[in-house]
Amino acid sequence: MKFVVYRRNDFNYKVGVSTVRNGLKWMTFLTSAGMFLVLLGGALVTKTKAGRGCGSDWPLCNGKFVPAYTLESMIEYNHRVVTGIVGILVVVTVVLVWSRLKKQTDAKLYAAGILFFTLLQAALGAMAVMWQQSSAVLALHFGISLLAFSSTLLLAVTVWRLERKPKTEADPDPAVGQAIRISKGFRNLIWLITVYTYIVVYLGAFVRHTFSSGGCTGWPLCNGQWIPELTGATGIVFMHRVAAAVLLLAIIWMAFLANSRYQGHKETQSLAFIILALALLQVMSGAWVSYTIGNEEVFIFSSLLHTVVISGLFGILSYASVRFWELHRLQK
Template sequence: MMNIQKWLKHLSFASMAGMFLILVMGALVTKTESGRGCGDDWPLCNGKFVPAYTIESFIEYSHRFVVGVVGLILLATTIMVFLYSKRKDAKWYVGGAMLFTVLQAILGAMAVVWPQSSAVLALHFGFSLLSFAFTLLLYLVYTRFGGAMNKGDGTRLTSGVRWAVWGVLIYSYVVVYLGAFVRHTEAVGGCIGWPLCNGQVIPEMAGGTAIVFIHRVAAALLGLSILTLFLFIRAQASRDSAVYQAALYSLILVTLQILSGGFVTLAIGYDIYLLASLLHAMLVSFLFGVLCYLGIASVQTAERSSAKAYAASRLP
């Protein structure tokens, strides 16, 4: 059984790492405008199994290859989890990861074969992010953080804070989608300068400027929301609890995410722009994953508190 548990942990980690690589490579495809590097063909590239070498075709086909390999790893992980894991939540996580991996692969293929709107293309990153979040949760099941996702760690949060956690989590996905929409509409240059937009606190709301400015405002509100949430959780949870640590990491990551957004803007026109964009995508992936963990851990505090209340009510 110990060997099986090690295999489950190794496979879940490989799935998580693979999903993260897919996210980064997907952002690279978008930023280098390599999405059409294989023409209208899928799964072949320009009608060939091994395409002629161009930068665009290499980036796009490498992304497809990695998706295929990670898909096989995730399939193996799914089979192992359903056969050998006793954790019901692990089966939900691996099932969710598989579902959104298939959806993002289908959406990616459709984007190649048929032209898609920017709104639909942004969903591709959103589905990939959900796949990564599910694999992260799956991996955490087999680490020291897994206990808080199953039975809680003794923390008690008020119902208002628990609802706030899930509200912030859902809102963070909206902000991520807006960011992906900015990339796919190529509106990133709509606001020159940071933190001001084109030298104005509130710029003229038109075209790419409006899209970027809305994303900036949404990101700032997300930062304030996570700060407020952290202060409430700090007042109710011990410093060594999983919920407090997740809230603290969320605050750190959202701060870095906002700063990296400014870095992206200031890097426009310089060679470091691509690196700044990839860093931005990486940070938001970790932020969303940690918020998902915080959401699951907060649910367990509710279930544990409810169970205690029920047991107390049954006492003579």
């Protein structure tokens, strides 16, 4: 077996190229895709109010392995089946990473994160079925699922980057790339935006689980007002809208800094552009959600699109947080 020596921040990594190529890369991508389906399935369960489709039984559905063919029971049961299959993929992926990439600390850390968040979201899901939970706790379930998805995405990207060979021994590690001075302030700004995005996501999940989407009709005004009465469902939705607006402004500022301070560094500018594009798309999808509240079939589709975009945004922000941390450490 041939080995390629990679350098990253004063550490030497010996990675067996044939080992990395031996199905591990595709396993991580498959796990990431599966976790994304779990996210969508959970959002669909909430939007269709199918969470009680299997009664209070878990892991059975109304006391059966195969439930009755009602819409609610099939949606809930299919979500459980997909989650179970993805759980198996997670276990296999974690075992492969820890056994084949023993010296790859970041990959092992992401794998551990996947396992932890997957078990936690499964436990929260089971408790939500067997015992009534508050909307605040149910909203946390989506947030944990998002962390599990981001961990799988980071692991998939890490394994993919390991497979890229430097052109010569003198070339920089492709996992680090072009050396550039990323300031501590810009790095911290990305971290702050990522954490704040998670808060906005939680507020959005809280809107779903309290079924408050109808609290604000119209967009960008809420019930025809810039500042509506801040009570009940209206207050919940308006709080989410304000938080999302602040997030968009922060991302616009970040993109401006990336374009003005790091001209010529394509990776930094590309990441900033993708993050900004997803943030704008998220705002537009949120507006579409508001306009389709009265049409149940379209409303479910627009809500799922809203979930898809925010999941992609948070995943890219998570990667950017790690990437800019790496680039900042190049200064030392």
